[in-house]
Amino acid sequence: MKILIRDGIVVTNEYEKKQNIFIEDGIITKLEENYLAEADLVLNAEGSYVLPGLVDAHCHLRDPGFEYKEDIVSGTKSAAMGGFTSVACMANTNPVADNKAVIRYIIDKAQREGYVHVFPIGAMTKGLKGEELAEIGEMKQAGIVAISDDGRCVENSSVMKKVMQYAKMFDVAVICHCEDSYLVEEGVMNEGALSTQMGLRGISKASEEIMIARDIILSKQLGVPIHICHVSTAFGVEIIKNAKRNGIQVTAETCPHYFTLTEDACKGYNTMAKVNPPLRNKEDVEAIIKGLCDGTIDIIATDHAPHHMNEKNVEFDIAANGLVGFETALPLSFTALVKTGYMSMSQLVQKMSTKPAEILRIDKGRIMEGKMADITIFNPNIDYVIDVDKFVSKSKNSPFNGFPVSGKVTTTIVNGKPTQRDGSFVL
Amino acid sequence: MKLNKKDVLGISELTADEISSVLDIASIMKKIILSGTKKTNYLRGKTVLTLFYENSTRTRVSFELAAKYLSADTININVSTSSVAKGETLIDTGKTLDSMGADIIIIRHSMSGAPHLLAKNVNSSVINAGDGMHEHPTQALLDMFTIREYYKSLKGLKVAIIGDIYHSRVARSNIMGLIKMGAKPVIFGPSTLIPTEIESMGAKLSPTIDDALYQADVVMGLRMQLERQKHALFPTKNEYAKFFGLNESNMYLAKENALWMHPGPVNRGVEMSSNVIDGRNSVINEQVTNGIAVRMALLYMLSGKESKKEVNYNNIISIPMQEVYA
Numbered sequence: 001m002k003i004l005i006r007d008g009i010v011v012t013n014e015y016e017k018k019q020n021i022f023i024e025d026g027i028i029t030k031l032e033e034n035y036l037a038e039a040d041l042v043l044n045a046e047g048s049y050v051l052p053g054l055v056d057a058h059c060h061l062r063d064p065g066f067e068y069k070e071d072i073v074s075g076t077k078s079a080a081m082g083g084f085t086s087v088a089c090m091a092n093t094n095p096v097a098d099n100k101a102v103i104r105y106i107i108d109k110a111q112r113e114g115y116v117h118v119f120p121i122g123a124m125t126k127g128l129k130g131e132e133l134a135e136i137g138e139m140k141q142a143g144i145v146a147i148s149d150d151g152r153c154v155e156n157s158s159v160m161k162k163v164m165q166y167a168k169m170f171d172v173a174v175i176c177h178c179e180d181s182y183l184v185e186e187g188v189m190n191e192g193a194l195s196t197q198m199g200l201r202g203i204s205k206a207s208e209e210i211m212i213a214r215d216i217i218l219s220k221q222l223g224v225p226i227h228i229c230h231v232s233t234a235f236g237v238e239i240i241k242n243a244k245r246n247g248i249q250v251t252a253e254t255c256p257h258y259f260t261l262t263e264d265a266c267k268g269y270n271t272m273a274k275v276n277p278p279l280r281n282k283e284d285v286e287a288i289i290k291g292l293c294d295g296t297i298d299i300i301a302t303d304h305a306p307h308h309m310n311e312k313n314v315e316f317d318i319a320a321n322g323l324v325g326f327e328t329a330l331p332l333s334f335t336a337l338v339k340t341g342y343m344s345m346s347q348l349v350q351k352m353s354t355k356p357a358e359i360l361r362i363d364k365g366r367i368m369e370g371k372m373a374d375i376t377i378f379n380p381n382i383d384y385v386i387d388v389d390k391f392v393s394k395s396k397n398s399p400f401n402g403f404p405v406s407g408k409v410t411t412t413i414v415n416g417k418p419t420q421r422d423g424s425f426v427l
Numbered sequence: 428m429k430l431n432k433k434d435v436l437g438i439s440e441l442t443a444d445e446i447s448s449v450l451d452i453a454s455i456m457k458k459i460i461l462s463g464t465k466k467t468n469y470l471r472g473k474t475v476l477t478l479f480y481e482n483s484t485r486t487r488v489s490f491e492l493a494a495k496y497l498s499a500d501t502i503n504i505n506v507s508t509s510s511v512a513k514g515e516t517l518i519d520t521g522k523t524l525d526s527m528g529a530d531i532i533i534i535r536h537s538m539s540g541a542p543h544l545l546a547k548n549v550n551s552s553v554i555n556a557g558d559g560m561h562e563h564p565t566q567a568l569l570d571m572f573t574i575r576e577y578y579k580s581l582k583g584l585k586v587a588i589i590g591d592i593y594h595s596r597v598a599r600s601n602i603m604g605l606i607k608m609g610a611k612p613v614i615f616g617p618s619t620l621i622p623t624e625i626e627s628m629g630a631k632l633s634p635t636i637d638d639a640l641y642q643a644d645v646v647m648g649l650r651m652q653l654e655r656q657k658h659a660l661f662p663t664k665n666e667y668a669k670f671f672g673l674n675e676s677n678m679y680l681a682k683e684n685a686l687w688m689h690p691g692p693v694n695r696g697v698e699m700s701s702n703v704i705d706g707r708n709s710v711i712n713e714q715v716t717n718g719i720a721v722r723m724a725l726l727y728m729l730s731g732k733e734s735k736k737e738v739n740y741n742n743i744i745s746i747p748m749q750e751v752y753a
Contacts, residue, residue: 195623196627197628199561314517316539
């Protein structure tokens, strides 16, 4: 099959310019201004950005075990809808992805029925318990790209040290969920004036920052590169900045909700805004944006965390943490970071495609002749209001319902196939 | 006079005028209670349910008596034996009670915001009888009623609130209410039991207990929740009593006629000594009586909200309004 994408502005991590892309049998064979050739499908991208397919280094597909929230089919559809062509899914499934059988299941199902590339992340420790090493070698052979106990922090520093030492041999990314659960206690939202007024137990910023610092110190000592998940606080950014300045091999991610929302979204006991780490204050949002701009924070991930309405339509204290992110990440990031002038489109591509691919050590995130064609066409001129009922994901838990945004993904091409076009899917 | 709202979920949602109206009506209700007859017809044909997810004796009994004095039909839902124990959600329980025709549901819950969730999902009126560490509006109303009875007005009064502020919904509701009514709440407690940025609510945080008590018009002790001790928030009851307890050796710092209050139940000898609890300025037992009056007022003011016709209660209440407002 031959596809011609014409008249769009190709944005890579290095440049933004008008180029046509010609794809033959899944591979980009021509990348050239005004290039024209016979094709089975011509996609007119005039006025749109043509991006390397987005790469999400942090999501939850809930499969196996929680298919009522999401599964590999609905999750990858949702990803394709949002312009993601590769997603790395976390290990907190049931059974936990801490062994090769579960990893094989995810990879096989994704290959058969998935709409985008799925790269599983294996657990660091058996059962995510933070006690014994999981079979990282076996899982690496089965196809994991990274390890993480995301959702939980490896509380015991000695275990975390061994995780890093052991992972180094197998060349997998080490993704750290940083949270001192003793400090969090039973906290459910950011600690501060609002948690005091609402009578909710607070989660201090220190609980996150302490573990960021610990993991950086271990990384420094062992020379093992680490990646810090979902940074939400200003001082967390500061710690990472310092580490980078000192040559420690640390990368960091944040999520769109940490630079678009503050704890105020929790007002009225709005469980849609309950997420871990919690939404913080204005100064944190500003620091996150600054950190993204100056390169301290390397990537934007979704932390796509689907939950059934039944798990959100309850008392705030017992509501599930997390929000769905695939279908809102790019429009939110574009609206909050590019339209406002904080960064260029090319920088955003770096944060959402090129760099996450690098961190996961996968050959994605670039538009180049000779590469497999994973491409996202994004029209920045469409203004609309986010409507959760239109999400393709099984779950609708988003605090962004009713948010005005700019930009919509119109086409998602995976392996040279237009998987998603204006909301229609082809496997 | 009715409240122009479906629910009473917190002091934060009431204006100073609304608070004054509740207190005004409560003084009428208090007269009814003290008259000895105690029975009125204002809520005849109405159903009042108490739905308590947390143990309580005084608040539940107080609400139930208040409803009975107004001739409402009352039912107490004992949560441990109800379907809640079978895992039913709050919303489902609420909708069931709603469908059974409850006019007013009074809820107490260990989780902050639970009454708000219930209120959003039922047609019945909802009164918050205490949610988590958030609000306890009827306690604050009865406290303000008690203070106002003695001082006529709350304006400018220094109200010292002493103890476990962190876990206290009573403290939060009182702080908000007192500020709305022009009083000056001052708080003090062990620093591990003072919530972050409490001063954002308008209360002044005192550096010492002496400073908090000095020249106070009202001193409010808070219940020390002894089960919290395991969270390493304070070392022992003995140490708590010594440094944070109210007793004859520090109460003299308050004004001579200051009111001594406590929402109950009291841990004698921990947050308050027996000499204070039973002392000359203690109004703790009066607070209990006033609680019924305030709850009667609220029930009355919430019931029949849907009827467009304003009830002329000059006709139905035998005590003329002029006397109340005099």
